[in-house]
Amino acid sequence: MIGFHTADAIRDAERATGHLLTDGVLMARAAHAVAHVVAAELAVRGGVYGATVVLVVGAGDNGGDALYAARHLRRRGVRVRAVLTAPDRVHAAALADFRAAGGTLVDTVDGADLVVDAIVGLGGRGPLREPAASIMAALGDTPVVAVDLPSGIDPDTGIVHDPSVHADATVTFSLRRLAHLLAASSCGAITVADIGIPVPTPAVESPTDAEVAARWPLPGPRDDKYTQGVVGVIAGSTAYPGAAILATTAAIAATSGMTRYVGPAAPQVVAHRPETVAVTDLAAAGRVQAWVIGPGYGTGRDSADLLRQVLADDVAVLIDADALTVLAANDDLRADLRARERPTLLTPHAGEFARLATAAGSAAAGLLETDRLAAVRVLAADLNATVLLKGRTTLVVDADGTAWGTDAESSWAATAGSGDVLSGIAGALLAADIEPRVAGTMAARLHARAAATASGGAPIGASDLAAAVAPALRALLHLRQ
Ligand SMILES: NC(=O)C1=CN([C@@H]2O[C@H](COP(=O)(O)OP(=O)(O)OC[C@H]3O[C@@H](n4cnc5c(N)ncnc54)[C@H](O)[C@@H]3O)[C@@H](O)[C@H]2O)[C@@H](O)CC1
Ligand SMILES: [K+]
CATH class of the missing domain: 3.40.50.10260 (YjeF N-terminal domain)
Incomplete structure (x- = not known):
């Protein structure tokens, strides 16, 4: 470290x-x-x-x-x-x-x-x-x-x-x-x-690439598709299936466990990644070890109901994008979040962070411009969850203040849909039973390397980034002893 x-x-x-x-x-x-x-x-x-x-x-x-x-x-x-x-x-x-x-x-x-x-x-x-x-x-x-x-x-x-x-x-x-x-x-x-x-x-620690590689979950001789962790992705809409495709594609590439998808973009997701077990209703989804909820799934009443059900599930949960907006708009959901005992990872960008902190009445809102690390510490404590603040430097802080971070070393990942890829990777790691601070930081490292791999010095889109997750992981795993 x-x-x-x-x-x-x-x-x-x-x-x-x-x-x-x-x-x-x-x-x-x-x-x-x-x-x-x-x-x-x-x-x-x-x-x-x-x-x-x-x-x-x-x-x-x-x-x-x-x-x-x-x-x-x-x-x-x-x-x-x-x-x-x-x-x-x-x-x-x-x-x-x-x-x-x-x-x-x-x-x-x-x-x-x-x-x-x-x-x-x-x-x-x-x-x-x-x-x-x-x-x-x-x-x-x-x-x-x-x-x-x-x-x-x-x-x-x-x-x-x-x-x-x-x-x-x-x-x-x-x-x-x-x-x-x-x-x-x-x-x-x-x-x-x-x-x-x-x-x-x-005050803050950052794992080296070799340490990230050493902790990456790989299938062992006695593993099957279930033992490695099943991640469920709740993302996308009929009008905007892209987020669903990006998050599931990244999750599939990150680990060998099964990836489920729940939502209206099921046909498009399966067309892109046939191995996804996709359904339109949460009730039909089957068991998962971690949920990823939020990328492009909308902010209406249904979204709040879905988030409520997911927060009540006894598994790890990653809350991203629209689900963070829904969380900001609903006091009762924040109460559910605080009461959770299972691992929970929130992955806001600065705008989502500010909205959530303001809605929660957290002092973190006023700290964001002047002291990012202090801001993340305060929000993580106030919400009793691990908070990952995205940016060139990603910070991942537990409710008790333990802080990890990683610098992306380039800004090629600053493109629309990039966050959907990050949540897919991090969700797959949560499903493999890796604690949220570690999973979030490992995901940010692989995400940064995938962006560099995809770019080679030229601008990229998020589907290039998602496609580069597998080759970037392959290169990273070469560092494994
Ligand atoms: N303490 C030690 O054992 C060692 C210290 N070292 C060096 O000492 C440095 C710290 O030295 P100091 O405590 O003297 O502090 P600095 O050398 O950082 O400078 C402090 C001085 O700069 C002025 N100042 C502060 N902000 C300014 C600004 N924005 N524009 C212009 N002037 C400003 C202050 O009025 C003060 O007089 C370390 O960063 C390191 O480079 C090294 O020699 C290694 C050993
Ligand atoms: K200097």
Whole structure:
């Protein structure tokens, strides 16, 4: 598991090193790592020797890391210059070392082959201030290496303020910050350099692809179609059969268990996937181990009745799309949800999340813009369910606050119908008896990989995504030991 930490937890862990912090040993190690990553970036961009690097240095220790790095870079033949954004508060010892190593002070980033963002790190609050904002606005397409995290991004909430730095690479120290997950797309490639800080309990964890592969349910020698879990998909309508087809197609590809379908699009679903056991009425559906309810199934009275019956069933339930809207509109259904004892996973996008949180009178509604992680934690607790908030970074949080997350690494999945594919995959995993937080995160990982597989660099539709679930899973399973 990859752990992500709060700034407070990191500062406590740094303090626990005692003299390593107070004697500047940690900063010396950090500086070494900065120089290493800068040199590696230069090496793939035209060479290290003779290159010009401009450090943009702020008031705190983040600037100190970069100034001390100059000595290592000079040794490798790099011309190092620095712009001080707060000259009266710069790390004095680091500046003296920088000068002694042959660094020179300048006023702009002009002429840089690479810029180092050492404006703020863990101590950063709010958007870039002047003069840092104007200095960085003049960057053009010069590559940027961020020290610790890109300045202007909040370390704990990952809020990307305007203006802020967009980095091509980020070098951080021993412990990943929450922003590295929550604002992953602003950080570029992240290098975690071990500088000898003990690892505390993380705030959020993210499984690696190898861990997702290891947990993926595959048929064993004694399995049959029932033992692997039957998922039932309640989705789509006569007018809009697409969601039903996408969700069932994804569920079929994700695991070998049986997929049932309940709804008016049964003929279309069977025409696309003949292996689906499809009926139009819930009463005729037969047993399942998990329900997926909501994609494209409408928001009328029938929808509320169906959701009520499904919530009363003694199996895992995934509530998505229209069923989330129905849940927002019906107090009694939210009461049923809170009272449930079986696993329940809600999979809203930001709009559905806001509507549901507002209807539930949850403080989560007010937190969504300022602190996504806190917002999901609050809604999960208020609804007594696991909540998966979709986005470039997916967060999946249990009612007790346990939080997992995963960065999609690309945005190709941002297309209509993409969520239907996600709910199909996650539903199949729930039916295989995987707990909601784990199932949701595993599904988000496979979904992201399927999007990358389908895309190959070009826009895709959700049926391309659904078709790529099987090949993406095949590739993922190669990581299994
Ligand atoms: N504490 C430690 O043991 C270590 C700390 N390290 C570095 O130290 C950093 C933390 O240092 P500090 O606590 O000094 O904090 P920072 O270096 O992040 O900067 C805080 C300073 O920046 C100013 N500031 C805050 N927001 C700003 C904004 N938006 N625009 C302009 N200025 C702003 C503040 O007024 C404050 O003076 C880490 O991110 C890391 O880079 C490393 O040396 C590793 C060891
Ligand atoms: K920085």
